[in-house]
Structure formats: structure tokens, C-alpha cells
Amino acid sequence: MKDTDSLIAEAAERLLGDLCDPQTVNNAKDDKWNDRLWQALAENGLIHASIPEELGGSGAALGDGFELMRLAGRFAVPVPLAETMLAGWLLAKGGLAVPQGRMSIAPVQPTDTIALKDDGTLAGRARAVSFAREALHFAVLATGPSGPAVALVAAGDCRREEDENLAGEPLDDLVFEGTRPLAMAQLPAGFGQQDLMLMGCVVRSLQIAGALEDMLTRSVAYAQQRVAFEKKISKFQAVQHNLARLAGETSAALAAAGSAADALASGTADADAVFLEAAAAKIRCAEAASTGAAIAHQVHGAIGYTTEYVLHRFSLRALGWRDDFGNESYWAVELGKMLARRGADDLWPLVASR
Amino acid sequence: MSSALTFDPIRLPEACQVLRQEVRAFLAEEIAMGTFDPTGASIGNDDNARAFAKRVAAKGWIGMTWPKKYGGRERSFLERYVVTEECRIANAPVSVFFTADRQSGPTIIKYGSEKIKQSILPRIVQGELHFCIGMSEPGSGSDLFAAKTKATKTDGGYLINGTKIWTSNAHKADYMIGLFRTSASTKENRRHGLTSFLVDMKTAGISCNPIGQMSGLREFNEVVFQDAFIPDDHVLGEIDGAWKQATTELAYERSGPERFLETYYVLTELVRAVGPHPDTRSAEGIGRLVAQLHTLRRMSVSVAGMLEAGKEPVVESSIVKDLGTVWEQELPAKVRNLAAFIEPVPGNQPPLARRLAFATKVAPKLTIQGGTTEVLRGIIARGLGLR
Incomplete structure (x- = not known):
């Protein structure tokens, strides 16, 4: 496994190893681990790692935040670390300070739009918002008369229609009707919904890459233990x-994810x-x-299909993340159109x- | 846990992009002069390729990473990377110098005697020498260490007897770097007993017999050795120990842009054929293919950067070749699917169809040459600690 380069990532790796061990979480009879994990992440300045200090973050580079996202995937982190980071990033784009506590972001789908009305209220529907149920606040990208703006919305000020993703995590629709934000700021010129979507793409890509790292390590280790036909299955060429x-x-x-993260963090690409x-x-x-999760399950056989074994924590999350942002x-069509043009x-x- | 996979996000430094513009301008001039057909549709002639090699050499782009004392420029592997990919995209006729530049020269630098280095390397750098590689034999392909062609010690050198096969361009080559048996393998080590030699292809006792290829290209040969004499100072490296000599070089050989760009032209022609307003199906297909291509290139550049930094990404480079060759092999079939509903223009066969036909015929070899998919996956599995 690639050693993490930054101090922040090192701290996060230790913390997640202690408090977010997938087997421990999987076996837990209650969710005491959940608050303990969030608390520890917050105390260590990992929730808003790359938000400027004056806006309530830790002031680290965006690259450190991306490194955390890969780790979030590698540990199948079951709290809204990525969503809160994205929300904080969007708020910071508008110069808004980040509030305490869990957040999520809207919209998540490129074709959903939230309107900012003349009276300063929000209207529209954001489908499939991860961890919406657990969030205290939402960072909402809304389009108003003078272009795109970011709004900070209290969770109780919009309607929620509950659903879940493949891994059973909250994935709710948010309905904004006459919703009055707690704070609002214009986004910089040239910044639009696509920029948020591309940022979301990079975060989900990093999480998928991290989850695949675990699935690879786990599958290799399993193949070296499991005996069939009187030998370890790792000795079969097909395996x-x-x-x-x-x-x-x-x-x-x-x-792919590392390169895209670097492109966004360095800010030098056109x-x-x-x-x-x-x-x-x-x-x-x-x-x-898609391909990787299928192989990891194939290598594990029946045990990998059980609730007790943790492979599903990684495979189902990775498969679910394909759909966000x-x-x-969708992106293949958009990319194809751009290339044809x-x-x-x-x-x-x-x-x-x- | 040994499944440590690293692909640092390497960017090409500014100097590389300046060099890229120089290479593009040079190739554009060559195309304007009629040296080669950039669509790759017609195969150039040998005299043109030889003359082209000398003009590339004059630019300082052959052996550009090698020590200055042998005529090299001591430039970075990332710069060489740029020259390689621009030549490949333009379908430039690089066959005269490509093998020597990529692997024969570096092997000589590492294992050749000083006298050989002084006499051979500057001539490669000048674009004068065409190299081929003598590995496979009728009874040994992927199983390299089963090679039987013998090098028997004689006064002042060795006598070679046996047959190499599938040797690309042996009939045009000035030199071969070949693997020959100097001792039997041992019980403890079946890889023992092979030695690497530099072979002058004009040596008496060497004959090349052509072997046709289904693509229509003329590359393959059977090379027969009958008491061909190789002087002692043409031994490259340790007698009986050639198996120790191929680790880092393989990383260069496996991870370059030529490992995923060989059928790239069908993608360009598809984009041309669908025009500026593709339907959803075509747009999605093109988007996916370019996303995959972009990822392969980032992986390949990353390996080049790690090599430049002195690392040995052996597993990573095998992964690049595995993914890259499977991708370039599947590309013609995928492009064919995407082009299925483009109405053909009556009359002559359109460029896309012509290029697809050729790429379809080339495709089967891509996952065989230079290490089959099966061998590569074995190497990756070993890197994962499975073997």
C-alpha cells in the first residue's frame, strides 16, 4: 500500500485504523462507534482539513484533503467525511465559514438545479443526497438572477424524502420550497455547477480507488489462506x-483519480x-x-457474500459511488461531445x- | 503485505512540451516532404526509413538519454517519452532505430565491453544501425529459458548453431542481440546457462528466411545460424548469467507509449467520421475510450517518471503493458461497433473502414509480442506475493 506522504494523512490513517476498523464496525451491536469516530476526526482537525483557518478549517492544502478521501475509501468510512469536505469546500468558495457538525451537499446530480428566487428563498429538488439524514447543514449551489451562489441551509429548513444507497447509507432527496438559507454568498465569476460536479467526481474517484486498494489487499490475503483441492487457492493460475x-x-x-486530484489541487491545468x-x-x-468488485467477490466465494464478512462494505460502497455527481x-457522453467539438x-x- | 502499487501523478516538465513542439514541427516537415504517410495506410520504403533515421539522429533524438561520451545527450527519460509518443501518433517510420534506442543500446551500455560501446553506440546515435532481438526459437517462446540455440566456445570466440524465429526485421537489421545457450541449465536453476551476445548480422553462417504475417506486413523471419563465429568481446554481461540481466530494462520496454498507441489511428478516424455533433451512443463510446486512453497514458507517464527518479516499478510496468495491449487490441472492435451506423459514402472505401481493416488484422499480435498477457499476469501475481 502506498505510504501516505503528509502528516495529516498519517494521522488520519492511524485514527481510522483505531476507530474505523471495518470488522469492528461491522460487528457493532449499536452505533456508539459512530459519534466516537466523528468526534475524533473533528478533534484532530480532519473534518475540514483543507479549509482556510479563517473560515473554520485546518488550513491544509487541497491535496491533503484529497489524500483523506482516498483513505475514506480504503477504510469504507461510514460517516459523511467526504460530503462534509465537499460542503465546506463549496462554502469556502463563496467565502462562507464552515459550521460545526456533519454536512452534505446539493445538488449531487448534474441535471438537478436549485433556483434562488428574487425573495432570497430556494426552490427545487436535489435527488440522491448522501448522508442527508445525518447532516445538520447543507451547502447548496443555487442559481439566481445574478448567477450561481452558495447557500448554507439548516437541515430542518427543507423537506427530505428518505432512501438509501447500495451500502444502506442514507441517500435522500431534498426538496426546497420557500427555503430561506442561513447564509448566502455569490460564487466567483466563472464558477458554476459543473465545477462542483467535477470536484465531486474527483472525490468519489478517490474513494473508489481507496476501496479497490482494500479489496485487492483483502482478496490477495484471503487467497493465501483459503485451501481448496489441497492447496492454497492463490496457487491456482486462474485465481x-x-x-x-x-x-x-x-x-x-x-x-486516474490521483492524476485528477493533482490537476485540481495544482490549479495549473486549463x-x-x-x-x-x-x-x-x-x-x-x-x-x-464494476470489474474490480466482481473479481474480489469471485476470489472470496460464498464467504464474501455474507453480512458477517466485510467485503461488502467496500464493494457496495464503491458500486454506489459510481452514481454520485x-x-x-453521463460523463462519457459529455466528454465525447467535447472531443467531437x-x-x-x-x-x-x-x-x-x- | 506486498501489493504496494504506486502511480505518482507525474506531469511532463515544461522542457518536454517545448521539445514536443519541435518534434511535431519536424514530423510535419517530413510529411510535407513525402517521407511517410501519416495515416499509416501505406507502408513506406526502406531507403526512406534509413534516411529518416539519419535526420532524426541529426536532431539528437536517438539515444538521447545516453552518456555524452557515447554520443548521447544525457536528456531525461520523460523527454525521450515525448519523442516516442509523437513519432508513434504520427505513424513515423521509426523501425530502423526504435529497437536500438529502446533496448539494445541500453543493454550495451550496461553490459558491453568498452571497445564495443565505443564502436557501436555512436553509430546507433547517428541513425546508422538497425537492431533486432533474437529471443524466441521454434521450441521456446514465452518460455524463454528453454532456448536451445548453442554458442560453443572456440578459439577467440563462439560458434553459434541453431534457429531463432519470429525475429522482427532480422532481414534488414545490422545487429542482433541474441540469447544463446553456453551451458546446460541446472537442477537448481533452470534459467542458468544462457548468455547474451551482440551479433553482426553480416557474419558468415547466418541466413534469414522470411515468414509471412496475416497483417500483410513483412517483419517476421526465421534466422538460421550455422557455425556463425562471434568474437569473445561480443559477449554482453555474464557467461551463463543472462537471466540476471533483465529487470529494469523490461520496465522500460513494457511501459512505453507504444504499448497502447499501436491502433490509436482508428480512434482519430472515428472522431473524424462522427463529426462535431455525434449522437448519444457515439459520444458515450468516444468518451469512454478516451477516458481509458487518458488513464493508460497517465499510468505510463507515471512509470516513466518513477524510472527517471531511479525507482524500479517492475510490477507497475507489467500492469501498464497488460492493460495497454488489451486496450489497443480491443480498440478496433469497439470502434467498429461505434461506427456501425455511420452511412458509408458511396464510391471509394472511406479512410475509417480501411484503417479498421488493417487494425483488425494487427490486433491479435499486440497481446503476444514482447511478453504475452499470460506471462505478464504471472509477473503481476508474483509481485502480489502469490507465487
Whole structure:
């Protein structure tokens, strides 16, 4: 496993190892672990790691925040760490301070829009908002008469229609009707809903890559323990080749997500290059989640299909994350249209621009 | 736990992008001069390829990472990467120098005698020498260490007897780097007993017999050795110990842009054929393919960057070749699907159809040459600690 580079990531890795062990969480009879974990993340400044200090964060670089997202995937973190980070990031874009406690973000689907009315209230529906039920606040990107704005909304000020994702985590629709935000700020010129979607793509891609890292490690370890036909199944060539393919998918996800995160964090790429990086990461990581989860389950056999064994904590989350912030088919169409517009002879120059 | 996979997000430094513009301008001039067909639709002639190699050499782009004392430029592997990918995308006729630049030269630098280095390397750098690789034999392909072609000690050198096969471009090559048996393998180590040699292809006792390929290209040969004499100072590295000599080099050989760009032209032609307003199906197909291509390139650049930094990403490079060659092999079939509803223009066969036909015929070899998919997955499995 790649050693984490930053102090923040090191601290997070230790903390998650102690308080978010997937087997412990999976076995827990109650959810005392949940508050304990959130509390520890907050006390260690990991909730808003890369938000500027003057807005209530820890002031670390965006790259550190991204590193946390990969770890969130690797530990199948079952609290809204990613959602709160995204919400904080959006609030900070408008210069709004982050409140205490869990947050989530809306909209999550590229085709959902929230309107900011002349009277300063919000209207519209945001579908499939992760962890909405647990959030105290939402950061909402709303479009008003003078362009896109970010609104901080108290959870009780909008209606919720509850549902859940593949892993059984809250995935609720939020309905805004005459909702009056707690605070509101214009977003910088040129910043729009697509920027939020691309940021969400990169976060989910990193989480998928992290989950695949665990699925690979776990599957390799399992194959080296499980005996069938009088030998460890890791000795069968068919199993070895499946695991080699899983390593390939994990690598592709790590490379695509890592590159896109770097592109956003460094801020040096032009708009089309950032679009390519983020959209490609979401497309390729979603594909890797599909292929990789299938292989991990195949290697594990029946035990991997049980509730007691923790593989599902990673596979189902990774598969669920494919759908947030636009699924891979949506982004493939958008990317394809952009490339067609640029034309055949401009395809390679874009791919080779960095 | 040994499943440590690292793909650092490497960016090409500014110098590389300046170099890229130089390479593009140079290739555009060559195309304008008629040196080669950038669509790759027609196969250029040998004289053109030889002359092209000399002009690339004049630019300083052959052996550009090698020590200056042998004519190299001591430039970075990332710069070489840019030259390689631009030549590949343009379908430039690189066959004369590509093998020497990628692997034969580096092998000589590492294992050749000083005299050999002085005499051979500057001529590679000048674009004068075409290399081929003598590995496979009628009875040993993927199982490299089953090679039987013998090198028997004689006065002042070795006599080679036996047959190499599938040797690409042996009939045009000036030199081969070949693997020959100097001792029997041992019970403890079946890889023991093979030695790497530099072979002058004009040596008496060497003959090349052509083998046709289903793609229509003329590359394959059977190379027969009958008492061909190789002088002692043409031994590369340790006698009987060639098996120790191929780790880092393989990482370079496996992870380059040529491992996923070989059928790239069908993707360009598809984008051209669908035009600026593709339907949803075409747009999605193109988007997915380019997302996969982008990811492969980021992985490949990452490995190049790690190599430049002195790391040995052996497993990572095998993963790049596995994913890359499977992708470039499947590309023609996927493009064919996406192009299925494009109405053909009456009359001549459109460029996309022509290029697809060729790519379809080339595709089967891509996951075989330079290490089969099965061998690569075995190496990856070993890296994961499974073997």
C-alpha cells in the first residue's frame, strides 16, 4: 500500500485504523462507534482539513484533503467525511465559514438545479443526497438572477424524502420550497455547477480507488489462506490471473483519480484539461469499481457474500459511488461531445497536453 | 503485505512540451516532404526509413538519454517519452532505430565491453544501425529459458548453431542481440546457462528466411545460424548469467507509449467520421475510450517518471503493458461497433473502414509480442506475493 506522504494523512490513517476498523464496525451491536469516530476526526482537525483557518478549517492544502478521501475509501468510512469536505469546500468558495457538525451537499446530480428566487428563498429538488439524514447543514449551489451562489441551509429548513444507497447509507432527496438559507454568498465569476460536479467526481474517484486498494489487499490475503483441492487457492493460475486483473483495475483507478486530484489541487491545468482529468477519472474509476468488485467477490466465494464478512462494505460502497455527481455514462457522453467539438486532429494534443 | 502499487501523478516538465513542439514541427516537415504517410495506410520504403533515421539522429533524438561520451545527450527519460509518443501518433517510420534506442543500446551500455560501446553506440546515435532481438526459437517462446540455440566456445570466440524465429526485421537489421545457450541449465536453476551476445548480422553462417504475417506486413523471419563465429568481446554481461540481466530494462520496454498507441489511428478516424455533433451512443463510446486512453497514458507517464527518479516499478510496468495491449487490441472492435451506423459514402472505401481493416488484422499480435498477457499476469501475481 502506498505510504501516505503528509502528516495529516498519517494521522488520519492511524485514527481510522483505531476507530474505523471495518470488522469492528461491522460487528457493532449499536452505533456508539459512530459519534466516537466523528468526534475524533473533528478533534484532530480532519473534518475540514483543507479549509482556510479563517473560515473554520485546518488550513491544509487541497491535496491533503484529497489524500483523506482516498483513505475514506480504503477504510469504507461510514460517516459523511467526504460530503462534509465537499460542503465546506463549496462554502469556502463563496467565502462562507464552515459550521460545526456533519454536512452534505446539493445538488449531487448534474441535471438537478436549485433556483434562488428574487425573495432570497430556494426552490427545487436535489435527488440522491448522501448522508442527508445525518447532516445538520447543507451547502447548496443555487442559481439566481445574478448567477450561481452558495447557500448554507439548516437541515430542518427543507423537506427530505428518505432512501438509501447500495451500502444502506442514507441517500435522500431534498426538496426546497420557500427555503430561506442561513447564509448566502455569490460564487466567483466563472464558477458554476459543473465545477462542483467535477470536484465531486474527483472525490468519489478517490474513494473508489481507496476501496479497490482494500479489496485487492483483502482478496490477495484471503487467497493465501483459503485451501481448496489441497492447496492454497492463490496457487491456482486462474485465481492468480484474476488477482492480477484486480491489481490492474486498482492501478488504473489510483492513477486516474490521483492524476485528477493533482490537476485540481495544482490549479495549473486549463479548463478542457481539468474536464478531461476529472471526467476520465470518474468514468475509469466507475469501470474499475464494476470489474474490480466482481473479481474480489469471485476470489472470496460464498464467504464474501455474507453480512458477517466485510467485503461488502467496500464493494457496495464503491458500486454506489459510481452514481454520485453524474455516473460514468453521463460523463462519457459529455466528454465525447467535447472531443467531437474539438475535432479529430485536436484529440491527441489534448490528451498529451500534460 | 506486498501489493504496494504506486502511480505518482507525474506531469511532463515544461522542457518536454517545448521539445514536443519541435518534434511535431519536424514530423510535419517530413510529411510535407513525402517521407511517410501519416495515416499509416501505406507502408513506406526502406531507403526512406534509413534516411529518416539519419535526420532524426541529426536532431539528437536517438539515444538521447545516453552518456555524452557515447554520443548521447544525457536528456531525461520523460523527454525521450515525448519523442516516442509523437513519432508513434504520427505513424513515423521509426523501425530502423526504435529497437536500438529502446533496448539494445541500453543493454550495451550496461553490459558491453568498452571497445564495443565505443564502436557501436555512436553509430546507433547517428541513425546508422538497425537492431533486432533474437529471443524466441521454434521450441521456446514465452518460455524463454528453454532456448536451445548453442554458442560453443572456440578459439577467440563462439560458434553459434541453431534457429531463432519470429525475429522482427532480422532481414534488414545490422545487429542482433541474441540469447544463446553456453551451458546446460541446472537442477537448481533452470534459467542458468544462457548468455547474451551482440551479433553482426553480416557474419558468415547466418541466413534469414522470411515468414509471412496475416497483417500483410513483412517483419517476421526465421534466422538460421550455422557455425556463425562471434568474437569473445561480443559477449554482453555474464557467461551463463543472462537471466540476471533483465529487470529494469523490461520496465522500460513494457511501459512505453507504444504499448497502447499501436491502433490509436482508428480512434482519430472515428472522431473524424462522427463529426462535431455525434449522437448519444457515439459520444458515450468516444468518451469512454478516451477516458481509458487518458488513464493508460497517465499510468505510463507515471512509470516513466518513477524510472527517471531511479525507482524500479517492475510490477507497475507489467500492469501498464497488460492493460495497454488489451486496450489497443480491443480498440478496433469497439470502434467498429461505434461506427456501425455511420452511412458509408458511396464510391471509394472511406479512410475509417480501411484503417479498421488493417487494425483488425494487427490486433491479435499486440497481446503476444514482447511478453504475452499470460506471462505478464504471472509477473503481476508474483509481485502480489502469490507465487
